[in-house]
Structures are given as C-alpha cells and as structure tokens.
Amino acid sequence: MNHTQDTAIRPATARSVSRAGVVINPNGGSVPADGREIIDAVLSGMGVPAHFEIVDHDCEAACQRVLEQDVDIIIVWGGDGTVACALNTLRSDDPPVLPLPGGTMNMLHKFVHGADLDPGTCLKTVLENPVEMDIAAGEVLEHRFYVGALLGGLTRLAAPREALRNADLLQAVTEFGEANAFGLDTPMRCLSDTGARQDAQALGIFLSEDPARPGFDVLATAPESLLDLAYTGLTGLLADWRNAWGVERGFASRVDVEALESSGIEATLDGEPVTLPRHARFTLVRKAARVLTARGT
Template sequence: MTDISTARPETAGGHAITRVSVVLNPNGGSVPAEGREILQALLDDMGVEARFEIIDHDCEDACKRARDHGSQAIIVWGGDGTAACAMNTLGPDDPPVLPLPGGTMNMLHKFVHGSDIDPGTCLEAVLKNPVEMTIPAGEVEGHRFYVGALLGGLTRLAAPREALRKSELLQAVTEFGEANAFGLDTPMRCLSDTGKTHEAQAIGIFLSEDPQKPGFDILTTAPEGLLDLAYTGLTVLLADWRNAWGVERDFARRVDVEALESTGIEATLDGEPVTLARSARFALIPKAARVLTARKE
C-alpha cells in the first residue's frame, strides 16, 4: 500500500475533512488482516479523526452506526458488495461514501477512482482533492446494484469460486458439489429496450464503465449440451465468465428477463444472492448514490 505523507484533506465544498467514519470488511478479498491498524495510521498521519465500524455479519447495521457518528465522509473498505451495501443503506442527506478497494474485482472502485486502485493511493488522492460525484445503479424488484447482476444457474458457482480464490481447495470441491454444478440448465429469455431478444442459460447485466454512456452492458450465453455448459461453468469458476466462449453482447437502459422453465430467476446482485420472480425488469437509476473521488487536474 502506498505510503501517505501529511496532507490537508478538504471536502468538495472547500472545508477541511477532519472527521470520518470507517466501515471495514475484514473478509474483503484484498483487505489485509491488519487493515484497521494500517488505515488508522494513515488517517492519523493526515490529521483525520476516525471512528471504525467492523462488519461481522450485518453490513447494513455497521453502515447505520457509521452514519450516526456525525462524520463528514464515510470510508468503506471492502469489495463491490460492501460498497453497494453502504450506498443502499445511506440516504441523500447522509455523508458521501469514499469506497476503498478491498475486494477481488473492485469494478465499482475502478469506475470511481480510475485504473489505479491501490487503497493508499486512492485515500491520499481523494482526501487531498475530494470531488463529490453521483453514480448510477441498476434496480430490479426494489434491489439496487452498482456493478452488475448475474442471472441463471451458473450463479451457484460463486461460493466455490470464492473458496478457490482463497486456495481452500477442499472447501471449493465441497461447494462445487453442493452447487449442483452440472444441473445448471436454466433457460431464460432476455429482451432489451433496443428491441433485441436473446435466449440464454446465463445473463450478465453490468453498469456501463463509461460515465458518458450510462446504461447496461448485457452479456448472454447459451451453451449447447452438457459439455459446452460444463466448459462455461468451469470458465466461471476459474476466471471471468465474460471471457467464456459463445458470449453475445448488447447495450440498453432497460432489460426484461423471463425464466422459461422455472418459477424464479437465480441471481447475484453485486455478489449477493437473490431469487427474483419468473419475470423481472432491470431499470437504470441515473443518479443513485453520492461518492467521493479525486479532483481531476
């Protein structure tokens, strides 16, 4: 992590940031075991008073406690799911969120901070020259997501993939079996507001990474037969499923998805599992949450 020298952090309105709340997820994919001590030292060096809330089981409760500290900003150190939880919990009149990258993919953090997502670099840059920005979200059945939604039986592979990432091979094998990984046949139909229709076994609906082009990047795949489905499943398990063979792409601001042979749609929203109704509409919320980024020189 980048070392941080003394700085004069100011808010977007020009007032010095002297008090922050920190929501820290010790189980974030790249948050070190000594994360609290590291972040405390960095903030002390910058003359910023910090109150910490550590997530154990309830992210929402930790975010509410952080809100009640009367801070000028809320630093959230964790992955995409942790950041999404904070932004779903905090309202427009609450302090803005400074998301620090501490997950595996950190897609939201790349959108907010750019390509350099070293936590120390992000913290220094934002607290020196903070700029408040409003970011979009996707919404389905009252649930919001800020990175993306994965739909279909392939979402069951999230748990074994996480175990593999942590090198817990035995746990990964157990999770793989419990996921019924070869029972992933979940046909769906996807209709975008561009008029395009896709038949798919797996669907990804991601917020556009281009701030000038808000909307959804849609990825669909429909493997034919068990071998193709198994191949796609292993790609999901070992890498980024968007690189799997046979993926089609689309772009839209509204997406309707229908399960063709089941009563519900298996999904993960920013990594959190949910079961949606048989027919679900995904809509774009152009201004969904307030975050702090660094001033662009």
C-alpha cells in the same frame, strides 16, 4: 426520478473533511489483518480524526452505527458487495462514500478510481482533493446493484468461487459438485429496450464501465452442450464473466427477463444471492449514489 442526466464527475462543493467514519470488512479478499491500523495511521498523518466500525456479519448495521456519528465522509474498505451494502444503506443527504479496494475483483472500485487501486494512494488523493462522482445503479424490484447481476444456474458458482478466493481447493471442489451449476434447466428470455431479444441459459446484466455512457452491458449465453456451459462457468469462476467464452453482448437501459420453465429466477446482485419472480424488469438509475473518487476532474 430523472433518467435523462448522465453520470457525472464533479468537484465536491467546498468540502473540508474534519472527521471520517470508517467501515472495514476484514473478510474482504484483500483487506489485511492490520487494516484498521493502516487507515488510522494515514488519517492521523493527515490530521483527520476517525470513528471506526468493523463488519462482523452485518454490514448494514455497521454503516448505521457510523451514521450515528458526526462525520463528513464514510470510508468503506471491502469488496464490491461491502460497498454496495453501504451505498444501499445510505440516503442521498448522508455523507458520500469513499470506497477503498479490499475485495478480489474490485470492479466497482476500478470504475470509481481508475487503474490505481492502492488503498493508501486512493485515500490520500481523495482527502487532498475531494472530487464527488455520481454513479449509476441497476434496480430490480426494490434491489439495487452497482456492478452487475448474474441470472441462471451459473449463479450457483458463488460458493465455489469464494472457496477458490480463500485458496481452499478441496472446499471449492466440494461446493462445485453440490452446486449443480451446469444443469441446463434454467432457460430464460431477455428483451431489452433496444428491441434486442435473446434466449439464454445464463444472463449477465452489468453496469457500463464507461462513466460517460451509463447503461447495461447485457451478456447472454445459450450453450449447445454441457461442455460449452462448463467452459463458460469455469471462465466465470477464475476471471470476469464478461470475458467468458461463448457470450453474446448487447447494450440497454432497461431489460425484461422471463423464466421460461420455472416460477422464479436464480440471481446474484453484486454477489449476493436472491430469488426473483418469473418476470423481472431491470432498470437503470442514472444517479443512484454519491462517491468520492481518486480520479482527476
């Protein structure tokens, strides 16, 4: 695998869209109930027939069903996790993915399309002038992620965060209490290829937000008290963890993480929970997937 080439935005090669595959996750944080009708109206107005698949509980299966159709592009309307699932399901010679923002954070969509995240605008702009973009990913063991990985006890905040997204405050409080996210029992050591070394209770390994500078933004926090960790955790619940208080930052293309007092590492990769072994290496895949972007060339 070539790790010397930078992430690139380049015009698609004489691409004409004659038929689109559409994967919609109705459980996305901002996908409306009439999402299929909205997309169908836009595509019909542009003369593009489509095959639709609605995600129930298995995003990968929905993507596989779309691949069985003769399509030129695959439109994926959902959050970061839905798009990551689609990208991990597809092979390099499969049609490129057009991600439409349908989640709460939409961090991958912001990276791909820029500031304008109106789904209809993204769709029309891409169909009028398809532009292909190679995007990077992080890889640990055989898992790939396109936004970021969170490691440590704060990953237990995933459930209460989802409850808050659904405006279920009571459920959020219940999940928060059961998560025990503030247990200071997850010490880790992080060593990057730049030589930086950090000890932390929580780590974030995020893909760079700059397409011209692929790599990892490495965030670490080692709070001195439960109150400090609580503040960081609540910031992560309500906003981007990168903006949390008390976080040290670094940049790398390879990161080795070791759990100091446990046999495994609690983690979420693009929001999906996974348990990693005690020693885990995160590497950068500079050209991991092809997407269609609403950015200009």
